Amino acid sequence: MQLQLLFGGLLANPSTITPVLRRLRWINPVSYAYAALIQNEFRGMEFECQPDSQCYSNGDQVIETYTMGRFSIGENVAFQILLAAVFFAAGYAMLCWKIKPKYIWI
Numbered sequence: 001m002q003l004q005l006l007f008g009g010l011l012a013n014p015s016t017i018t019p020v021l022r023r024l025r026w027i028n029p030v031s032y033a034y035a036a037l038i039q040n041e042f043r044g045m046e047f048e049c050q051p052d053s054q055c056y057s058n059g060d061q062v063i064e065t066y067t068m069g070r071f072s073i074g075e076n077v078a079f080q081i082l083l084a085a086v087f088f089a090a091g092y093a094m095l096c097w098k099i100k101p102k103y104i105w106i
Contacts, residue, residue, distance in 0.1 A: 009031050
């Protein structure tokens with residue numbers, strides 16, 4: 001669970017993670033949920049910046065900085081459903097394989 005949170009995008013920007021470990025992002029449901037949340041909150045927002053400060057002027061810049069705009073909100077939800085189905089099917093297959101009766105005479 002800690003690896004999912006680490007590579008989900010909340011604690012570390014996905015573009016700054018080592019390329020070998022960056023691939024964990026594609027099987028991480030937390031990254032899809034966080035990307036959908038970021039897009040939902042920041043898409044279309046406008047911020048007021050002070051002239052002498054460094055800040056984002058709109059929410060789309062925030063989304064692009066954290067590389068969370070690759071997929072839309074609907075696609076992120078669909079990927080989460082797909083990952084859940086794959087994980088449940090893999091778990092069911094492993095349980096059926098591991099816990100099969102040993103004394104079947106058929």
